Amino acid sequence: MNLNKTEIENLERKYRLNLINSITGIKPANLIGTKSKTGQENLAIFSSVVHLGSHPAQLAIVLRPQEERETDTFKNIKETEVYTINHVPENLIKNAHYTSAKVSHDVSEFEKMNIEKEYIDDFFAPFVKESPVKIGMKLDTMIDLPNNCRFIIGTVQKLILSDETVNELGQIDLESCKTSGISGLNTYYSLKKLDTFPYVRSNEIPKF
Template sequence: MNLKKSKIENLERKYRLNLINSITGIKPANLIATKSEEGVENVAVISSVVHLGSHPAQLAFVLRPQVEKESDTFKNIKSTERYSINHIPENLIKKAHYTSAKLGSEESEFDRMNIEKEYVEDFFAPFVKESPIKIGMKLSSIIDLPNDCKFIIGNVEQLILADDLVNNLGQIDLQKSKSAGISGLNSYYSLSKLDTFPYVRTSEIPEFE
């Protein structure tokens, strides 16, 4: 298969959607949890979370265009400036996937999909209780992207995970955590560690055959 731009643009819509959403490879599988000012809790599957920096610790994710109707996730983050990012464990992928349904603002995906939530200390937004890695976030900024999507940038306020998931270098074992990955829009994968390599210094590059 060798597809030029014109060919890609003329593919059947659903085929093109699946294909282009898959070409980046495995993406992180996360649930973004929020709460409205009225107290309604919301949770939605997101596969676009990216690391922006470590000092300060910042993460970002992409939301679809909010033109016709703003999503509950977007509205809640704008109004409360608090949200949580939760790794999706392998045993929760089915429930997590169905949070992409467009429910009414008065209905919580936590309740509809029977996903257990929890609150940690005084953090405003809920966390997903079963998630092995939970991240409490504070909104930093929202950037309009050229395709009308929203780039949501936040600062890490809280990090919750088991001590035995982190080694003495601060590296998290995603295989041990049983965090899932996503390919495309609806295919979920387990993650297996292949190897770990040292920080690369020019003087230490080995001879490759």
């Protein structure tokens, strides 16, 4: 396959959608947990969580355009300014995937997809109990992207994971966590650790 820009644009819509969503490779699978001011809980699968910085600890999410219909995730984050990011474990991928369905505002995906929720300390938004890595977030800012998507930037307020999965350098063993990844829109992968290399200094590059 060798496609130029015009050929890509002329591909059948669903084929193009799947192809372009796959070319970035494996992306993290996360469930975003939110709750409205009136107490309605919401849960949605995302593959767009990205690391922005470590000090302060900041993560971002890309949300689809909200002009025609504001999603519950977007509305809840905008109103309450708190949300959770939860790694999807391998045993929960089917339940997690179906949170992408458009259900009525008064339906909780936790209940509909049989995903157990958990409230930790006094954090307002719900966590996914089975998630091996749970992150409580506080909204910093929302940025409009050129394609009308929204870039949601938040600061980490809470981090909950097992001590046994973190080594002495602070690195998380995602294989032992049984965290999953997503390719495209609907294909899930398990993660296998291949190797760990040191921080690279120019005078320490090995001969290849």
